[in-house]
Amino acid sequence: MTTANDQPLALKVDDLSVAYGAVRAVRGVSLSLRQGECLGVVGANGAGKTSLLAGICGLVRPSGGRVSLDDIAIGGLKVEETVRRGLVLVPERRQLFASMSVRDNLLLGSYVLGRERKVPEQLERVEELFPMLAQRREQRAGTLSGGEQQMVAIARGLMSSPRVLMVDEPSLGLAPVVVDAVVDALRELRRQGMTLLIVEQNVRLAMALADRLLVMEQGAVVRQTAADAELDEETLVAAYLGGPADSESDRQAADEEEVSRFV
Amino acid sequence: MVFLREDRDEHTAHRSASGRALVWAPMMDWMPTFFATGIGQLPETLVSGIVNGCIYALAAVSLLVVYNVTGVINFAVGDFLMAGAMLTLLFAGPNGDPHRLPLALAVLLAVVIVTALGGLLELLVIHPRRRYGTIFLLILTIGISSVLEGGALIPTGSLTYGLRPFTSGPALSVAGVLIPRQDFWIVGSTLIVMGLLWYGATRTRIGKALRACEVNPTAARLVGIRVDRYWTIAFALGALLAAFAGAILVPVTYATYNMGIPITLKAFVAWILGGAESPLGAVAGGVGFGVLEAVVLGYSPASVANYGDAVPLLLLIVALVIRRRGLTRQMAVTRV
Protein backbone atom coordinates (compact mmCIF):
# COMPACT_ATOMS: atom_id res chain seq x y z
CA MET A 1 0.00 0.00 0.00
CA THR A 2 1.20 3.50 -0.77
CA THR A 3 2.05 5.77 2.06
CA ALA A 4 -0.29 8.65 1.71
CA ASN A 5 2.15 11.24 2.97
CA ASP A 6 4.14 11.62 -0.22
CA GLN A 7 1.04 11.84 -2.42
CA PRO A 8 -0.14 15.24 -3.71
CA LEU A 9 -3.22 16.84 -2.17
CA ALA A 10 -6.48 15.82 -3.81
CA LEU A 11 -8.89 17.90 -1.77
CA LYS A 12 -8.18 20.88 0.43
CA VAL A 13 -10.80 22.67 2.51
CA ASP A 14 -9.93 25.89 4.30
CA ASP A 15 -11.98 27.52 7.02
CA LEU A 16 -15.27 26.42 5.48
CA SER A 17 -18.52 27.70 6.95
CA VAL A 18 -22.08 26.77 6.11
CA ALA A 19 -25.10 28.58 7.51
CA TYR A 20 -28.83 28.11 7.10
CA GLY A 21 -30.15 31.53 7.93
CA ALA A 22 -29.10 32.09 11.53
CA VAL A 23 -28.12 28.46 12.09
CA ARG A 24 -24.39 28.06 11.61
CA ALA A 25 -24.08 24.37 10.82
CA VAL A 26 -20.38 24.38 9.90
CA ARG A 27 -18.00 26.80 11.54
CA GLY A 28 -14.59 27.18 10.00
CA VAL A 29 -13.66 23.61 9.19
CA SER A 30 -10.33 22.89 7.51
CA LEU A 31 -9.21 19.54 6.22
CA SER A 32 -7.06 18.08 3.53
CA LEU A 33 -7.02 14.79 1.77
CA ARG A 34 -4.11 13.26 -0.14
CA GLN A 35 -4.59 11.16 -3.21
CA GLY A 36 -5.54 7.62 -2.32
CA GLU A 37 -6.20 8.54 1.27
CA CYS A 38 -9.36 7.76 3.21
CA LEU A 39 -10.54 10.33 5.72
CA GLY A 40 -13.35 9.60 8.17
CA VAL A 41 -15.56 12.26 9.74
CA VAL A 42 -17.53 11.28 12.81
CA GLY A 43 -19.82 13.24 15.08
CA ALA A 44 -23.19 13.25 16.78
CA ASN A 45 -26.52 13.95 15.12
CA GLY A 46 -26.62 17.53 14.04
CA ALA A 47 -22.88 18.04 14.39
CA GLY A 48 -22.79 19.38 10.83
CA LYS A 49 -21.26 16.46 8.95
CA THR A 50 -23.80 16.44 6.13
CA SER A 51 -23.65 20.22 5.92
CA LEU A 52 -19.85 20.02 5.64
CA LEU A 53 -20.10 17.68 2.64
CA ALA A 54 -22.85 19.80 1.12
CA GLY A 55 -20.68 22.89 1.47
CA ILE A 56 -17.62 21.20 0.00
CA CYS A 57 -19.36 19.96 -3.14
CA GLY A 58 -21.55 23.03 -3.63
CA LEU A 59 -24.92 21.43 -2.95
CA VAL A 60 -25.25 24.27 -0.45
CA ARG A 61 -23.46 27.54 -0.99
CA PRO A 62 -20.87 27.96 1.78
CA SER A 63 -20.97 31.22 3.71
CA GLY A 64 -17.20 31.35 3.83
CA GLY A 65 -13.99 29.50 3.18
CA ARG A 66 -12.13 27.93 0.29
CA VAL A 67 -12.24 24.53 -1.39
CA SER A 68 -9.77 23.26 -3.93
CA LEU A 69 -9.62 20.04 -5.88
CA ASP A 70 -6.20 19.09 -7.25
CA ASP A 71 -5.05 22.62 -6.45
CA ILE A 72 -7.80 24.21 -8.49
CA ALA A 73 -10.24 26.40 -6.55
CA ILE A 74 -13.80 25.08 -6.75
CA GLY A 75 -15.33 26.97 -3.83
CA GLY A 76 -18.56 28.72 -4.76
CA LEU A 77 -19.23 26.44 -7.72
CA LYS A 78 -22.56 24.65 -7.77
CA VAL A 79 -22.63 20.90 -7.37
CA GLU A 80 -23.50 20.41 -11.05
CA GLU A 81 -20.12 21.93 -11.86
CA THR A 82 -17.99 20.34 -9.13
CA VAL A 83 -19.20 16.92 -10.33
CA ARG A 84 -17.72 17.76 -13.72
CA ARG A 85 -14.40 18.45 -12.03
CA GLY A 86 -14.39 15.07 -10.35
CA LEU A 87 -15.81 15.64 -6.87
CA VAL A 88 -18.78 13.34 -6.29
CA LEU A 89 -21.07 13.03 -3.28
CA VAL A 90 -22.95 9.85 -2.41
CA PRO A 91 -25.65 11.55 -0.35
CA GLU A 92 -27.23 10.70 2.96
CA ARG A 93 -30.25 8.41 2.45
CA ARG A 94 -29.01 7.37 -1.01
CA GLN A 95 -31.26 9.71 -3.06
CA LEU A 96 -31.71 7.24 -5.88
CA PHE A 97 -34.00 7.75 -8.84
CA ALA A 98 -36.50 5.43 -7.18
CA SER A 99 -38.89 4.84 -10.07
CA MET A 100 -36.10 4.20 -12.56
CA SER A 101 -34.21 0.99 -13.19
CA VAL A 102 -30.86 0.21 -11.58
CA ARG A 103 -29.24 0.49 -14.97
CA ASP A 104 -30.76 3.92 -15.66
CA ASN A 105 -29.57 5.08 -12.24
CA LEU A 106 -26.06 4.01 -13.17
CA LEU A 107 -26.23 5.54 -16.63
CA LEU A 108 -27.38 8.82 -15.10
CA GLY A 109 -24.34 8.59 -12.85
CA SER A 110 -22.24 8.90 -15.99
CA TYR A 111 -24.29 11.84 -17.27
CA VAL A 112 -21.33 14.21 -17.22
CA LEU A 113 -19.33 11.88 -19.44
CA GLY A 114 -21.76 12.53 -22.27
CA ARG A 115 -21.62 9.95 -25.02
CA GLU A 116 -18.07 8.92 -24.29
CA ARG A 117 -16.97 5.38 -24.98
CA LYS A 118 -15.92 5.18 -21.35
CA VAL A 119 -19.49 4.55 -20.20
CA PRO A 120 -19.71 0.79 -20.89
CA GLU A 121 -16.27 0.42 -19.38
CA GLN A 122 -17.42 2.16 -16.21
CA LEU A 123 -20.54 0.01 -16.07
CA GLU A 124 -18.36 -3.06 -16.18
CA ARG A 125 -16.13 -1.70 -13.44
CA VAL A 126 -18.91 -0.97 -10.98
CA GLU A 127 -20.65 -4.26 -11.74
CA GLU A 128 -17.43 -5.99 -10.89
CA LEU A 129 -17.29 -4.13 -7.59
CA PHE A 130 -20.96 -4.87 -6.84
CA PRO A 131 -21.91 -8.08 -8.62
CA MET A 132 -25.52 -7.75 -7.46
CA LEU A 133 -25.93 -4.81 -9.84
CA ALA A 134 -25.62 -7.04 -12.86
CA GLN A 135 -28.41 -9.29 -11.63
CA ARG A 136 -30.74 -6.40 -10.80
CA ARG A 137 -30.23 -4.23 -13.88
CA GLU A 138 -33.89 -3.94 -14.79
CA GLN A 139 -35.29 -3.70 -11.27
CA ARG A 140 -36.65 -0.35 -10.12
CA ALA A 141 -34.16 1.15 -7.70
CA GLY A 142 -36.88 2.01 -5.19
CA THR A 143 -37.79 -1.66 -4.78
CA LEU A 144 -34.29 -2.74 -3.75
CA SER A 145 -33.37 -3.48 -0.13
CA GLY A 146 -31.61 -0.77 1.84
CA GLY A 147 -28.20 -2.38 1.40
CA GLU A 148 -28.69 -2.84 -2.31
CA GLN A 149 -29.80 0.77 -2.61
CA GLN A 150 -26.64 1.89 -0.85
CA MET A 151 -24.58 -0.13 -3.31
CA VAL A 152 -26.41 1.44 -6.24
CA ALA A 153 -25.82 4.87 -4.73
CA ILE A 154 -22.08 4.26 -4.42
CA ALA A 155 -21.93 2.69 -7.86
CA ARG A 156 -23.80 5.63 -9.37
CA GLY A 157 -21.28 7.95 -7.76
CA LEU A 158 -18.43 5.98 -9.30
CA MET A 159 -19.88 6.02 -12.81
CA SER A 160 -18.33 9.38 -13.67
CA SER A 161 -14.92 8.08 -12.44
CA PRO A 162 -14.46 10.82 -9.85
CA ARG A 163 -11.16 12.04 -8.42
CA VAL A 164 -12.63 12.17 -4.90
CA LEU A 165 -15.67 10.29 -3.64
CA MET A 166 -17.50 11.55 -0.58
CA VAL A 167 -19.89 9.11 1.09
CA ASP A 168 -22.40 10.29 3.69
CA GLU A 169 -23.34 7.65 6.25
CA PRO A 170 -23.00 4.49 4.18
CA SER A 171 -24.21 2.36 7.09
CA LEU A 172 -27.36 4.36 7.80
CA GLY A 173 -30.28 2.03 8.50
CA LEU A 174 -28.51 -1.11 7.37
CA ALA A 175 -28.32 -4.50 9.12
CA PRO A 176 -24.81 -5.49 10.31
CA VAL A 177 -24.35 -8.16 7.64
CA VAL A 178 -25.23 -5.68 4.93
CA VAL A 179 -22.94 -3.08 6.45
CA ASP A 180 -20.09 -5.55 6.09
CA ALA A 181 -20.76 -5.90 2.38
CA VAL A 182 -20.76 -2.14 1.93
CA VAL A 183 -17.58 -1.77 3.97
CA ASP A 184 -15.89 -4.46 1.92
CA ALA A 185 -16.74 -2.61 -1.26
CA LEU A 186 -15.41 0.67 0.13
CA ARG A 187 -12.21 -1.11 1.21
CA GLU A 188 -11.80 -2.53 -2.26
CA LEU A 189 -12.26 0.96 -3.71
CA ARG A 190 -9.56 2.24 -1.41
CA ARG A 191 -7.27 -0.55 -2.47
CA GLN A 192 -7.83 0.51 -6.07
CA GLY A 193 -6.54 3.95 -5.10
CA MET A 194 -9.77 5.92 -4.82
CA THR A 195 -9.59 9.00 -2.62
CA LEU A 196 -12.40 8.79 -0.07
CA LEU A 197 -14.07 11.10 2.42
CA ILE A 198 -16.47 9.11 4.57
CA VAL A 199 -18.94 10.50 7.08
CA GLU A 200 -20.15 8.01 9.66
CA GLN A 201 -22.16 7.89 12.85
CA ASN A 202 -20.64 4.53 13.57
CA VAL A 203 -17.18 5.37 14.92
CA ARG A 204 -15.94 1.79 14.85
CA LEU A 205 -16.89 1.45 11.23
CA ALA A 206 -15.16 4.71 10.40
CA MET A 207 -12.07 3.53 12.25
CA ALA A 208 -12.07 0.30 10.30
CA LEU A 209 -12.12 2.16 7.00
CA ALA A 210 -10.22 5.40 7.38
CA ASP A 211 -6.56 6.37 7.67
CA ARG A 212 -7.45 9.38 9.76
CA LEU A 213 -10.52 10.50 11.71
CA LEU A 214 -11.96 13.95 12.33
CA VAL A 215 -14.43 14.38 15.16
CA MET A 216 -17.01 17.12 14.64
CA GLU A 217 -19.00 18.79 17.33
CA GLN A 218 -21.42 21.64 16.84
CA GLY A 219 -20.08 22.56 13.45
CA ALA A 220 -16.37 22.45 14.25
CA VAL A 221 -13.61 19.87 14.18
CA VAL A 222 -12.73 19.17 17.81
CA ARG A 223 -10.30 16.32 17.40
CA GLN A 224 -8.15 14.72 14.79
CA THR A 225 -6.57 11.29 15.21
CA ALA A 226 -4.96 8.51 13.26
CA ALA A 227 -7.65 5.88 12.92
CA ASP A 228 -5.57 3.12 14.46
CA ALA A 229 -4.84 5.16 17.59
CA GLU A 230 -6.74 4.13 20.66
CA LEU A 231 -9.66 6.48 20.91
CA ASP A 232 -9.94 7.85 24.39
CA GLU A 233 -13.28 7.82 26.08
CA GLU A 234 -13.74 11.54 25.82
CA THR A 235 -13.43 11.43 22.04
CA LEU A 236 -15.96 8.66 21.76
CA VAL A 237 -18.40 10.44 23.99
CA ALA A 238 -17.97 13.58 21.94
CA ALA A 239 -18.48 11.73 18.72
CA TYR A 240 -21.61 9.96 19.85
CA LEU A 241 -23.27 12.55 22.00
CA GLY A 242 -22.10 15.87 20.69
CA GLY A 243 -20.17 16.90 23.79
CA PRO A 244 -19.26 15.43 27.17
CA ALA A 245 -21.67 17.62 29.09
CA ASP A 246 -24.59 16.82 26.82
CA SER A 247 -26.29 13.56 27.65
CA GLU A 248 -29.22 14.13 25.31
CA SER A 249 -28.57 12.24 22.12
CA ASP A 250 -32.01 12.61 20.65
CA ARG A 251 -31.69 14.36 17.31
CA GLN A 252 -34.68 16.59 17.90
CA ALA A 253 -33.18 17.90 21.09
CA ALA A 254 -29.79 18.38 19.49
CA ASP A 255 -31.38 20.35 16.67
CA GLU A 256 -33.35 22.51 19.03
CA GLU A 257 -30.31 23.24 21.07
CA GLU A 258 -28.40 24.16 17.96
CA VAL A 259 -31.14 26.49 16.84
CA SER A 260 -31.72 28.15 20.18
CA ARG A 261 -28.04 28.78 20.54
CA PHE A 262 -27.69 30.70 17.32
CA VAL A 263 -31.03 32.26 16.59
CA MET B 1 -69.29 17.31 -35.49
CA VAL B 2 -70.68 18.42 -32.22
CA PHE B 3 -71.21 22.11 -31.97
CA LEU B 4 -70.21 23.98 -34.97
CA ARG B 5 -70.23 27.67 -35.13
CA GLU B 6 -72.03 28.80 -38.23
CA ASP B 7 -69.91 31.46 -39.66
CA ARG B 8 -71.64 33.58 -42.19
CA ASP B 9 -68.66 35.72 -42.89
CA GLU B 10 -67.92 35.15 -46.54
CA HIS B 11 -64.16 34.68 -46.46
CA THR B 12 -64.16 32.50 -43.41
CA ALA B 13 -66.95 30.27 -44.60
CA HIS B 14 -64.87 27.19 -44.73
CA ARG B 15 -66.24 23.92 -43.64
CA SER B 16 -63.88 21.10 -42.90
CA ALA B 17 -64.30 17.55 -44.00
CA SER B 18 -65.78 16.47 -40.74
CA GLY B 19 -67.49 19.71 -39.98
CA ARG B 20 -66.25 19.36 -36.45
CA ALA B 21 -65.25 22.34 -34.44
CA LEU B 22 -63.51 22.72 -31.16
CA VAL B 23 -63.86 26.45 -31.06
CA TRP B 24 -65.42 28.02 -28.11
CA ALA B 25 -68.73 29.48 -29.05
CA PRO B 26 -70.25 30.68 -25.85
CA MET B 27 -72.88 32.79 -27.53
CA MET B 28 -74.08 30.03 -29.78
CA ASP B 29 -77.45 30.94 -31.17
CA TRP B 30 -77.59 28.20 -33.68
CA MET B 31 -77.70 24.54 -32.94
CA PRO B 32 -77.11 21.88 -35.51
CA THR B 33 -79.92 19.45 -35.93
CA PHE B 34 -77.49 16.77 -34.86
CA PHE B 35 -78.93 16.63 -31.40
CA ALA B 36 -82.07 15.12 -32.77
CA THR B 37 -80.00 12.27 -34.11
CA GLY B 38 -80.67 8.83 -32.75
CA ILE B 39 -78.44 6.09 -31.51
CA GLY B 40 -77.51 5.22 -35.08
CA GLN B 41 -74.84 7.90 -34.95
CA LEU B 42 -73.02 6.33 -32.02
CA PRO B 43 -70.00 4.98 -33.95
CA GLU B 44 -69.45 8.37 -35.55
CA THR B 45 -69.83 10.07 -32.19
CA LEU B 46 -67.25 7.76 -30.67
CA VAL B 47 -64.80 8.32 -33.50
CA SER B 48 -65.24 12.03 -33.19
CA GLY B 49 -64.65 11.76 -29.45
CA ILE B 50 -61.48 9.77 -29.94
CA VAL B 51 -60.19 12.27 -32.49
CA ASN B 52 -60.86 15.24 -30.21
CA GLY B 53 -59.42 13.15 -27.42
CA CYS B 54 -56.12 12.87 -29.26
CA ILE B 55 -55.84 16.65 -29.24
CA TYR B 56 -56.68 16.77 -25.54
CA ALA B 57 -54.17 13.99 -24.94
CA LEU B 58 -51.35 15.90 -26.64
CA ALA B 59 -52.22 19.03 -24.69
CA ALA B 60 -52.49 17.05 -21.44
CA VAL B 61 -49.10 15.44 -21.97
CA SER B 62 -47.72 18.92 -22.64
CA LEU B 63 -49.09 20.04 -19.27
CA LEU B 64 -47.68 16.92 -17.65
CA VAL B 65 -44.16 17.27 -19.02
CA VAL B 66 -43.90 20.86 -17.85
CA TYR B 67 -45.48 20.14 -14.48
CA ASN B 68 -43.44 17.04 -13.72
CA VAL B 69 -40.13 18.68 -14.43
CA THR B 70 -40.77 22.17 -13.10
CA GLY B 71 -43.85 21.97 -10.88
CA VAL B 72 -45.41 24.76 -12.93
CA ILE B 73 -48.96 24.42 -14.24
CA ASN B 74 -48.66 25.89 -17.70
CA PHE B 75 -51.90 27.75 -18.26
CA ALA B 76 -50.65 28.86 -21.67
CA VAL B 77 -50.77 25.35 -23.14
CA GLY B 78 -53.90 26.08 -25.18
CA ASP B 79 -52.35 29.27 -26.49
CA PHE B 80 -49.23 27.45 -27.63
CA LEU B 81 -51.67 25.15 -29.44
CA MET B 82 -53.39 28.19 -30.95
CA ALA B 83 -50.02 29.58 -32.01
CA GLY B 84 -49.22 26.27 -33.70
CA ALA B 85 -52.55 26.35 -35.51
CA MET B 86 -52.24 30.00 -36.58
CA LEU B 87 -48.67 29.66 -37.82
CA THR B 88 -49.56 26.52 -39.77
CA LEU B 89 -52.36 28.51 -41.37
CA LEU B 90 -50.07 31.42 -42.06
CA PHE B 91 -47.48 29.26 -43.79
CA ALA B 92 -49.84 26.92 -45.60
CA GLY B 93 -52.35 29.55 -46.66
CA PRO B 94 -55.71 29.77 -44.89
CA ASN B 95 -59.20 29.28 -46.27
CA GLY B 96 -58.20 27.93 -49.64
CA ASP B 97 -55.78 30.74 -50.42
CA PRO B 98 -53.37 29.78 -53.12
CA HIS B 99 -50.91 27.38 -51.60
CA ARG B 100 -47.94 29.02 -50.05
CA LEU B 101 -45.59 26.48 -48.52
CA PRO B 102 -46.09 22.73 -48.82
CA LEU B 103 -48.15 21.52 -45.89
CA ALA B 104 -45.46 19.38 -44.32
CA LEU B 105 -43.06 22.30 -44.36
CA ALA B 106 -45.71 24.64 -42.95
CA VAL B 107 -46.38 22.27 -40.04
CA LEU B 108 -42.69 21.79 -39.40
CA LEU B 109 -41.96 25.51 -39.41
CA ALA B 110 -44.91 26.27 -37.16
CA VAL B 111 -43.88 23.61 -34.65
CA VAL B 112 -40.23 24.70 -34.65
CA ILE B 113 -41.13 28.34 -34.09
CA VAL B 114 -43.56 27.62 -31.26
CA THR B 115 -41.04 25.24 -29.64
CA ALA B 116 -38.42 27.98 -29.69
CA LEU B 117 -41.00 30.42 -28.37
CA GLY B 118 -41.79 28.07 -25.47
CA GLY B 119 -38.13 27.78 -24.54
CA LEU B 120 -37.57 31.50 -24.95
CA LEU B 121 -40.54 32.47 -22.79
CA GLU B 122 -39.28 30.13 -20.09
CA LEU B 123 -35.84 31.73 -20.23
CA LEU B 124 -37.11 35.31 -20.23
CA VAL B 125 -40.22 35.14 -18.07
CA ILE B 126 -40.21 32.03 -15.87
CA HIS B 127 -36.49 31.48 -15.34
CA PRO B 128 -35.64 34.68 -13.49
CA ARG B 129 -38.54 34.01 -11.08
CA ARG B 130 -38.11 30.27 -10.60
CA ARG B 131 -37.85 30.59 -6.85
CA TYR B 132 -41.05 32.56 -6.39
CA GLY B 133 -43.23 29.48 -5.91
CA THR B 134 -45.74 27.64 -8.03
CA ILE B 135 -48.72 29.96 -7.57
CA PHE B 136 -46.70 32.93 -8.74
CA LEU B 137 -45.41 30.96 -11.71
CA LEU B 138 -48.94 29.80 -12.60
CA ILE B 139 -49.99 33.43 -12.70
CA LEU B 140 -47.01 34.19 -14.94
CA THR B 141 -48.20 31.51 -17.37
CA ILE B 142 -51.66 33.12 -17.35
CA GLY B 143 -49.85 36.29 -18.34
CA ILE B 144 -48.08 34.42 -21.14
CA SER B 145 -51.46 33.10 -22.26
CA SER B 146 -52.89 36.63 -22.49
CA VAL B 147 -49.85 37.92 -24.32
CA LEU B 148 -50.04 35.08 -26.86
CA GLU B 149 -53.74 35.76 -27.38
CA GLY B 150 -53.10 39.43 -27.82
CA GLY B 151 -50.22 38.67 -30.14
CA ALA B 152 -52.54 36.59 -32.28
CA LEU B 153 -55.40 39.07 -32.18
CA ILE B 154 -53.42 41.87 -33.75
CA PRO B 155 -52.62 40.14 -37.07
CA THR B 156 -55.69 37.88 -37.29
CA GLY B 157 -58.37 40.12 -35.91
CA SER B 158 -61.20 38.20 -34.36
CA LEU B 159 -61.77 36.28 -37.57
CA THR B 160 -61.86 32.52 -37.79
CA TYR B 161 -59.70 30.58 -40.17
CA GLY B 162 -59.81 27.09 -41.56
CA LEU B 163 -57.43 24.91 -43.50
CA ARG B 164 -57.86 22.14 -46.05
CA PRO B 165 -57.37 18.60 -44.74
CA PHE B 166 -53.87 17.18 -45.12
CA THR B 167 -55.20 14.80 -47.77
CA SER B 168 -58.29 15.69 -49.74
CA GLY B 169 -61.06 13.37 -50.70
CA PRO B 170 -64.26 11.95 -49.32
CA ALA B 171 -64.49 10.36 -45.91
CA LEU B 172 -63.34 6.76 -45.79
CA SER B 173 -65.69 4.03 -44.75
CA VAL B 174 -64.40 1.68 -42.09
CA ALA B 175 -66.81 -1.12 -41.20
CA GLY B 176 -69.66 1.06 -42.31
CA VAL B 177 -68.54 4.08 -40.30
CA LEU B 178 -67.63 7.14 -42.32
CA ILE B 179 -64.40 8.64 -41.07
CA PRO B 180 -63.03 11.90 -42.49
CA ARG B 181 -59.48 11.65 -43.76
CA GLN B 182 -58.06 14.20 -41.37
CA ASP B 183 -59.18 11.98 -38.50
CA PHE B 184 -56.69 9.37 -39.62
CA TRP B 185 -53.99 12.01 -39.67
CA ILE B 186 -54.86 13.15 -36.17
CA VAL B 187 -55.02 9.70 -34.59
CA GLY B 188 -52.04 8.37 -36.53
CA SER B 189 -49.70 11.26 -35.87
CA THR B 190 -50.71 11.40 -32.21
CA LEU B 191 -49.73 7.75 -31.89
CA ILE B 192 -46.42 8.43 -33.61
CA VAL B 193 -45.65 11.44 -31.44
CA MET B 194 -46.46 9.49 -28.28
CA GLY B 195 -44.24 6.66 -29.49
CA LEU B 196 -41.38 9.05 -30.13
CA LEU B 197 -41.91 10.63 -26.75
CA TRP B 198 -41.77 7.25 -25.06
CA TYR B 199 -38.62 6.38 -26.97
CA GLY B 200 -37.01 9.69 -26.09
CA ALA B 201 -37.87 9.44 -22.42
CA THR B 202 -36.66 5.89 -21.95
CA ARG B 203 -33.83 5.50 -24.44
CA THR B 204 -32.03 8.80 -24.81
CA ARG B 205 -29.66 10.60 -22.49
CA ILE B 206 -31.61 13.86 -22.54
CA GLY B 207 -34.88 12.03 -21.97
CA LYS B 208 -33.49 10.18 -18.99
CA ALA B 209 -32.06 13.39 -17.57
CA LEU B 210 -35.46 15.05 -17.99
CA ARG B 211 -37.06 12.22 -16.04
CA ALA B 212 -34.29 12.40 -13.45
CA CYS B 213 -35.18 16.06 -12.83
CA GLU B 214 -38.75 15.03 -12.21
CA VAL B 215 -38.03 11.94 -10.08
CA ASN B 216 -35.41 13.51 -7.81
CA PRO B 217 -34.09 17.00 -8.58
CA THR B 218 -31.45 16.86 -5.84
CA ALA B 219 -30.08 13.58 -7.12
CA ALA B 220 -30.19 15.01 -10.63
CA ARG B 221 -27.93 17.86 -9.54
CA LEU B 222 -25.64 15.40 -7.76
CA VAL B 223 -24.96 13.54 -11.01
CA GLY B 224 -24.24 16.81 -12.77
CA ILE B 225 -27.54 17.52 -14.53
CA ARG B 226 -28.06 21.26 -14.87
CA VAL B 227 -31.67 21.19 -13.72
CA ASP B 228 -32.23 24.82 -14.70
CA ARG B 229 -31.60 24.00 -18.34
CA TYR B 230 -34.09 21.19 -18.22
CA TRP B 231 -36.76 23.66 -17.16
CA THR B 232 -36.21 25.37 -20.47
CA ILE B 233 -36.18 22.06 -22.31
CA ALA B 234 -39.42 21.00 -20.59
CA PHE B 235 -41.19 24.22 -21.60
CA ALA B 236 -39.91 23.89 -25.15
CA LEU B 237 -41.07 20.28 -25.33
CA GLY B 238 -44.46 21.24 -23.89
CA ALA B 239 -44.81 23.98 -26.49
CA LEU B 240 -43.81 21.52 -29.21
CA LEU B 241 -46.53 19.04 -28.26
CA ALA B 242 -49.17 21.75 -28.07
CA ALA B 243 -48.10 23.33 -31.36
CA PHE B 244 -48.21 19.98 -33.08
CA ALA B 245 -51.72 19.39 -31.75
CA GLY B 246 -52.71 22.79 -33.13
CA ALA B 247 -51.24 22.02 -36.53
CA ILE B 248 -53.07 18.73 -36.99
CA LEU B 249 -56.27 20.14 -35.50
CA VAL B 250 -56.62 23.17 -37.71
CA PRO B 251 -58.13 21.35 -40.73
CA VAL B 252 -61.07 20.18 -38.64
CA THR B 253 -61.80 23.32 -36.72
CA TYR B 254 -61.77 27.04 -37.02
CA ALA B 255 -58.81 28.73 -35.54
CA THR B 256 -59.37 31.96 -33.66
CA TYR B 257 -57.09 33.99 -31.47
CA ASN B 258 -59.07 32.93 -28.40
CA MET B 259 -59.39 29.20 -29.05
CA GLY B 260 -56.70 28.43 -26.48
CA ILE B 261 -58.31 28.80 -23.07
CA PRO B 262 -61.12 26.27 -23.53
CA ILE B 263 -58.55 23.80 -24.76
CA THR B 264 -56.35 24.55 -21.75
CA LEU B 265 -59.30 23.76 -19.50
CA LYS B 266 -60.01 20.52 -21.32
CA ALA B 267 -56.36 19.52 -21.25
CA PHE B 268 -56.37 20.21 -17.54
CA VAL B 269 -59.40 17.94 -17.07
CA ALA B 270 -57.76 15.21 -19.16
CA TRP B 271 -54.56 15.53 -17.15
CA ILE B 272 -56.35 15.28 -13.79
CA LEU B 273 -58.66 12.48 -14.99
CA GLY B 274 -55.60 10.53 -16.04
CA GLY B 275 -54.17 10.74 -12.54
CA ALA B 276 -51.81 13.70 -13.14
CA GLU B 277 -48.94 11.28 -12.91
CA SER B 278 -47.95 9.38 -16.02
CA PRO B 279 -48.03 10.22 -19.73
CA LEU B 280 -50.09 7.10 -20.32
CA GLY B 281 -52.63 8.34 -17.80
CA ALA B 282 -52.77 11.72 -19.54
CA VAL B 283 -53.40 10.04 -22.89
CA ALA B 284 -56.14 7.87 -21.41
CA GLY B 285 -57.61 10.93 -19.71
CA GLY B 286 -57.53 12.87 -22.96
CA VAL B 287 -59.22 10.20 -25.07
CA GLY B 288 -61.64 9.35 -22.27
CA PHE B 289 -62.64 12.95 -21.88
CA GLY B 290 -62.96 13.42 -25.65
CA VAL B 291 -65.36 10.49 -25.92
CA LEU B 292 -67.32 11.55 -22.87
CA GLU B 293 -67.68 15.05 -24.19
CA ALA B 294 -68.81 13.88 -27.61
CA VAL B 295 -71.39 11.53 -26.15
CA VAL B 296 -72.74 14.03 -23.65
CA LEU B 297 -73.01 16.80 -26.20
CA GLY B 298 -74.21 14.47 -28.93
CA TYR B 299 -77.06 13.00 -27.00
CA SER B 300 -78.35 15.84 -24.91
CA PRO B 301 -81.18 18.08 -25.95
CA ALA B 302 -80.15 21.40 -27.38
CA SER B 303 -81.07 23.24 -24.20
CA VAL B 304 -78.46 21.24 -22.30
CA ALA B 305 -75.89 21.13 -25.09
CA ASN B 306 -76.01 24.91 -25.08
CA TYR B 307 -74.02 24.69 -21.91
CA GLY B 308 -71.46 22.51 -23.60
CA ASP B 309 -68.53 24.36 -22.19
CA ALA B 310 -69.67 23.66 -18.67
CA VAL B 311 -69.04 19.95 -19.24
CA PRO B 312 -65.26 20.11 -18.81
CA LEU B 313 -65.58 22.31 -15.76
CA LEU B 314 -68.09 19.98 -14.15
CA LEU B 315 -65.85 17.02 -14.91
CA LEU B 316 -62.89 18.89 -13.53
CA ILE B 317 -64.65 19.37 -10.22
CA VAL B 318 -65.67 15.71 -10.14
CA ALA B 319 -62.15 14.59 -11.05
CA LEU B 320 -60.56 16.74 -8.37
CA VAL B 321 -62.94 15.42 -5.73
CA ILE B 322 -62.32 11.80 -6.73
CA ARG B 323 -58.59 12.36 -6.90
CA ARG B 324 -58.51 13.75 -3.39
CA ARG B 325 -60.24 10.67 -2.06
CA GLY B 326 -58.77 7.79 -3.96
CA LEU B 327 -56.33 8.37 -6.71
CA THR B 328 -53.63 10.02 -4.66
CA ARG B 329 -53.46 7.04 -2.36
CA GLN B 330 -53.31 4.71 -5.29
CA MET B 331 -50.53 6.84 -6.70
CA ALA B 332 -48.59 6.74 -3.46
CA VAL B 333 -48.68 2.97 -3.51
CA THR B 334 -47.54 2.54 -7.08
CA ARG B 335 -44.87 5.16 -6.78
CA VAL B 336 -42.35 4.05 -4.16
Ligand SMILES: Nc1ncnc2c1ncn2[C@@H]1O[C@H](COP(=O)(O)OP(=O)(O)OP(=O)(O)O)[C@@H](O)[C@H]1O
Ligand atom coordinates in the same frame (compact mmCIF):
# COMPACT_ATOMS: atom_id res chain seq x y z
N1 LIG C 1 -31.69 22.80 5.25
C1 LIG C 1 -31.49 23.17 6.52
N2 LIG C 1 -32.08 24.27 7.01
C2 LIG C 1 -31.87 24.65 8.29
N3 LIG C 1 -31.08 24.01 9.13
C3 LIG C 1 -30.46 22.90 8.71
C4 LIG C 1 -30.63 22.42 7.37
N4 LIG C 1 -29.89 21.30 7.22
C5 LIG C 1 -29.29 21.10 8.42
N5 LIG C 1 -29.63 22.05 9.30
C6 LIG C 1 -29.14 22.17 10.68
O1 LIG C 1 -27.74 22.19 10.63
C7 LIG C 1 -27.19 21.43 11.68
C8 LIG C 1 -26.26 20.38 11.12
O2 LIG C 1 -27.01 19.43 10.37
P1 LIG C 1 -26.35 18.26 9.55
O3 LIG C 1 -27.42 17.55 8.81
O4 LIG C 1 -25.22 18.81 8.77
O5 LIG C 1 -25.80 17.33 10.70
P2 LIG C 1 -25.21 15.86 10.62
O6 LIG C 1 -23.97 15.87 11.40
O7 LIG C 1 -25.14 15.40 9.24
O8 LIG C 1 -26.32 15.04 11.41
P3 LIG C 1 -26.80 13.52 11.18
O9 LIG C 1 -25.79 12.67 11.83
O10 LIG C 1 -28.11 13.46 11.90
O11 LIG C 1 -26.93 13.30 9.74
C9 LIG C 1 -28.36 20.87 12.44
O12 LIG C 1 -28.59 21.69 13.56
C10 LIG C 1 -29.50 20.95 11.49
O13 LIG C 1 -30.71 21.13 12.15
Ligand SMILES: [Mg+2]
Ligand atom coordinates in the same frame (compact mmCIF):
# COMPACT_ATOMS: atom_id res chain seq x y z
MG1 LIG D 1 -25.97 13.83 8.21
